[in-house]
Amino acid sequence: MNGFTGWLHQVMSSVNQGMRKFMYGRYGTDRLSMVILCGGLVASILASLIRRYPFNIIFLLLSYGLMIWAICRVMSRNTYKRYQENRKFLQFFERCKDRQHRYFECPKCHQTVRVPRGKGKISITCPKCREKFTRKS
Numbered sequence: 427m428n429g430f431t432g433w434l435h436q437v438m439s440s441v442n443q444g445m446r447k448f449m450y451g452r453y454g455t456d457r458l459s460m461v462i463l464c465g466g467l468v469a470s471i472l473a474s475l476i477r478r479y480p481f482n483i484i485f486l487l488l489s490y491g492l493m494i495w496a497i498c499r500v501m502s503r504n505t506y507k508r509y510q511e512n513r514k515f516l517q518f519f520e521r522c523k524d525r526q527h528r529y530f531e532c533p534k535c536h537q538t539v540r541v542p543r544g545k546g547k548i549s550i551t552c553p554k555c556r557e558k559f560t561r562k563s
Contacts, residue, residue, distance in 0.1 A: 451503055451505075452500070452501055452502065452503055452505075453499065453500060453501075453502045453503070453504075453505045453508040453509075454500060455500055456499075456508070456509075456512045457512060457515065457516060458499070458511060458512045458515040458516075459496050459499045459500055459512075460496075461515075462492050462495055462496040462499070463492070463493060463496040465492050466488075466489045466490075466491075466492030466493035466495075466496060467489070467493075468489075469485045469486075469488045469489035469492060470485070470486070470489035470493075472485045473485035473486040473488075473489055499511075525543070526542065526543055527540045527541065527542055527543055528540070528541055528542075528543050528561075528563050529541075530550060530559075530561050532552040532554065532555065532557055532559070533557065533559055534552065534555050534557040535552060535554050535555040535557065537552055537553070537554040537555070539552060539553070541561070541563050542563060543563055544563060545563045546562065546563065547560060547561070547562050547563075548560070548561065548562075548563055
């Protein structure tokens with residue numbers, strides 16, 4: 427049995443090293459990829475539960491599309507673009523959770539400015555370019 431476990435350990439080590447070499451320079455998984463993959467899984471489950479002809483095919487194609495998209499994101503070598511996509515996704519959900527502040531964009535330099543919610547009409551000064559603009563919070 428010791429010979430078999432040693433051989434198995436050697437094979438698994440070789441597979442692990444091959445996967446590391448294959449994934450070198452690729453983006454890998456992130457929160458957005460996992461959300462897309464889970465969406466594909468949910469669409470697949472819905473496709474199996476729904477018995478009506480056109481709807482189950484639509485959900486099945488949607489699930490395949492989402493899963494292929496997630497795999498393409500994981501295997502991508504354009505790490506900068508994938509990082510930016512994930513960052514914008516996370517920013518969007520952080521803003522949705524933040525109920526105490528509103529976010530505005532400076533009309534001059536497009537810097538995002540956070541202001542407290544519920545203060546009425548206020549004058550906002552951009553911290554980057556010092557442009558003043560008025561918005562309702």
